[in-house]
Amino acid sequence: MHIHDEHLEVYNRLRAIHLPLGLRIWMNRHSSNPEAGVDMKRCRASVQDRGGGSFAWINTSQCTRPGKVERHGLLWCGQHDPDAIRKRLDEAAERRKAAWESHARQQREEARIATLKDAALMAIRSIAKGHNCPFELARAILKDNGENPDA
Numbered sequence: 786m787h788i789h790d791e792h793l794e795v796y797n798r799l800r801a802i803h804l805p806l807g808l809r810i811w812m813n814r815h816s817s818n819p820e821a822g823v824d825m826k827r828c829r830a831s832v833q834d835r836g837g838g839s840f841a842w843i844n845t846s847q848c849t850r851p852g853k854v855e856r857h858g859l860l861w862c863g864q865h866d867p868d869a870i871r872k873r874l875d876e877a878a879e880r881r882k883a884a885w886e887s888h889a890r891q892q893r894e895e896a897r898i899a900t901l902k903d904a905a906l907m908a909i910r911s912i913a914k915g916h917n918c919p920f921e922l923a924r925a926i927l928k929d930n931g932e933n934p935d936a
């Protein structure tokens with residue numbers, strides 16, 4: 786067994802944790818030791834290099850910021866802290882969920898009002914033709930549409 790096999794296994798496990806966060810670990814892929822030549826005091830995020838070109842995405846380097854927090858044995862800067870990223874993703878998901886729920890609530894309310902308008906028009910027509918108890922008609926329509934007639 787190669788001395789670094791265990792090391793690689795650890796890194797594969799770490800990658801599985803970080804990839805769903807959109808976070809790539811900076812490591813040496815050309816050596817059996819993933820930490821060979823890596824600045825262990827700096828943030829371990831692999832970041833895309835600035836600059837244009839069709840293949841700019843290929844060029845990555847280690848984040849230049851110093852490592853501030855340790856997660857799973859790796860150092861990260863404030864921006865690439867996996868816990869902070871997870872928190873930001875969770876908060877964004879919460880905001881999307883709240884926006885969706887608000888939208889759904891609004892649509893339900895609009896549908897309810899539309900139904901109530903139709904019922905009100907029918908009631909007015911009925912009263913115009915001499916409905917003998919407009920009071921009970923109004924109460925029934927309100928009840929059918931989730932309104933409290935006594936409110």
Ligand SMILES: [Zn+2]
Binds near residue numbers: 848849861862863865
């Ligand atoms: Zn960083």
